[in-house]
Each structure stands twice: as structure tokens, then as C-alpha cells.
Amino acid sequence: MKRLIVIAAAVLLLAGGSLAALYVYMPDLFGAPPAEPPPPAVAPEPPPVKPSLVHLDTIAVPVMLEGKPQRQVQFAATLVTTPEAHAKAVEDLPRLRNAVISFAYGFFPEYFAEHPKMDLARLKATLLRLAQRTLGDGVEDVLIQSYIEM
Numbered sequence: 001m002k003r004l005i006v007i008a009a010a011v012l013l014l015a016g017g018s019l020a021a022l023y024v025y026m027p028d029l030f031g032a033p034p035a036e037p038p039p040p041a042v043a044p045e046p047p048p049v050k051p052s053l054v055h056l057d058t059i060a061v062p063v064m065l066e067g068k069p070q071r072q073v074q075f076a077a078t079l080v081t082t083p084e085a086h087a088k089a090v091e092d093l094p095r096l097r098n099a100v101i102s103f104a105y106g107f108f109p110e111y112f113a114e115h116p117k118m119d120l121a122r123l124k125a126t127l128l129r130l131a132q133r134t135l136g137d138g139v140e141d142v143l144i145q146s147y148i149e150m
Helices: 002-025 083-091 093-114 120-135
Strands: 052-065 068-081 139-149
Touching (some): 052 093, 068 083, 068 093, 068 120, 083 120, 093 120
Antiparallel strands (some): 052 068, 068 139
């Protein structure tokens, strides 16, 4: 009796596997609807334009309050420019560095006289406006890479 059950199970498994293979590889035998044609190919999107980066070296500014050095601020930034404006930004980087240092010597003492800590969002927005005014509209963003108050 056990042999008969084993043989019947083997026959059922072989029959089921055969029917499944026929259904997968020959669906027309079972009256399955024909497969839909593949959708038309969509043109791939053009690759995004990579922004150009221009690194502004670390700038260190002593903060003088009431004629005495109170702290020192060091920060480094990177400019995000359009590819067309990259060469001009690299060429005019010394002008921008000079403008940032001039701004920092005037801004930081006034700011720290009223506030205990720097608002980095405000500094970023100010540096962006300064860079756009100095280098032109090709500057898209300013990334503050590091900021240290000592």
C-alpha cells in the first residue's frame, strides 16, 4: 500500500509540473489571452548638468569687541556655479576672497556684540549675496564647509 501511495504522489507531482510548464511556455494550449505588446520605448531623460564647485579657502577673522580680541572665527566655503560661469569664478576668486574678508571684519564684531552664536543660515545667505554681487549671476549656492568659533 505504501508503494502505491508513493507512486501515486510521484505521478501527481510529474503531471502537475508538466501542466505548469505547458502553461508557462505554451499558454495558447490552455486558451490564455495573448501577452500584451511591450509599451513603446520612452526616450531617456538627458543627464542632469553637474554644477561646478569652486572652493574658497579657510578664512580666519579675529573678532574685536571694545578694542580687545574676544574670539576668532574660521570658516571655509564652496561656491556652486553654473558650468559656464566656472572659469570666471576661478579667475575672480581673489576678488571674492578680499570681499569676504572685508565683509567679515565689519560684520562679525557687530553681530557678536548682540548675539552669542552665529546664525549659519544668515551667514550663508549673506555670503551668497556677496558672491553673486562680486562674481555675477553664475553663482547658484554657497556651501559652508566648516565653521569654528574660538
